[in-house]
Amino acid sequence: MADRVVPEGRRQRRRPTKQGAVLSQELIVETALRLVAQHGAEALSVRRLGAALGADPSALYRYFHNTDDLLLALADELIGRAQEGFTATGDWRADLREIGHRVHRQHQSNPQAALLAAHRTTGRTHETLAVESILGILRGTGLPDPLAVRMYHAFIDQALAFAAQDAAAAALPPPAQEADLQVWHAVYGHLPADTHPHIAATFPLLAADMRGSGYPFALELLLDAIAMRVAEVGRGE
Incomplete structure (x- = not known):
């Protein structure tokens, strides 16, 4: 991915993807976790994510600077899930x-x-x-x-x-x-x-x-x- 992420306030894609979902950072992370579970590290590519989301791969540039930025989001998501419901x-x-x-x-x-x-x-x-x-x-x-x-x-x-x-x-x-x-x-x-x-x-x-x-x-x-x-x-x- 190129280093041209869009600021958070302007990043949401308004048109649904081919699967009928509106692209968001949360959807991308959830999809990436599913692909990584199935295919390992090679799943973290623009092409594979775009295909799984039914979106043009370039649309992912609006949400993440590069694949390492996405990987950090996956890491943070695991930490967040571990904290859900803890009091x-x-x-x-x-x-x-x-x-x-x-x-x-x-x-x-x-x-x-x-x-x-x-x-x-x-x-x-x-x-x-x-x-x-x-x-x-x-x-x-x-x-x-x-x-x-x-x-x-x-x-x-x-x-x-x-x-x-x-x-x-x-x-x-x-x-x-x-x-x-x-x-x-x-x-x-x-x-x-x-x-x-x-x-x-x-x-x-x-x-x-x-x-x-x-x-x-x-x-x-x-x-x-x-x-x-x-x-x-x-x-x-």
Whole structure:
């Protein structure tokens, strides 16, 4: 796409597309997410989006500077969907847990988009609201600002890193997913105790645990660490 986006107030296309829809930024993002889910990164092209929308590809210039601008909009949309319906309870641990799981679940629901967007910083409406909300929860615990910021950094990077890793696994074709899981039995299940005593001793537990995401437990470990720091601050340490 060329860098000639139209200002927001003048960007709406008045005539319906061939599918009978009026083109909008929201419609383009929704369509792009659907195409990315079906075809991966190559779906983010003017030609494919225009065809899916029933619009001239050049019409997309009115809404996005380029494909990277559109990708940032997709990333922000995932963040926004993760926040839909969330209401803080005042229990910082419960609220952070809920936000973390929402972010992780939303990216797992859109694994192809998560692979493209989980590592991006959008600076857009949904992201800035999420940053404000999480920082507010952390500062509300009494943590000093330098520590609240570091905890925010650890919290959101943990959620997005697991989201990206688990999305990569979810985006694999089913035969590849099953083959990866079978490695635990085909290889690790046959390692002898004399050379790999710890794997041999824990293998049944290891094979079972590796079938799911490590995020829920990792999140609890981080929440425990935050609770420890909150307690230290409360004691004046």
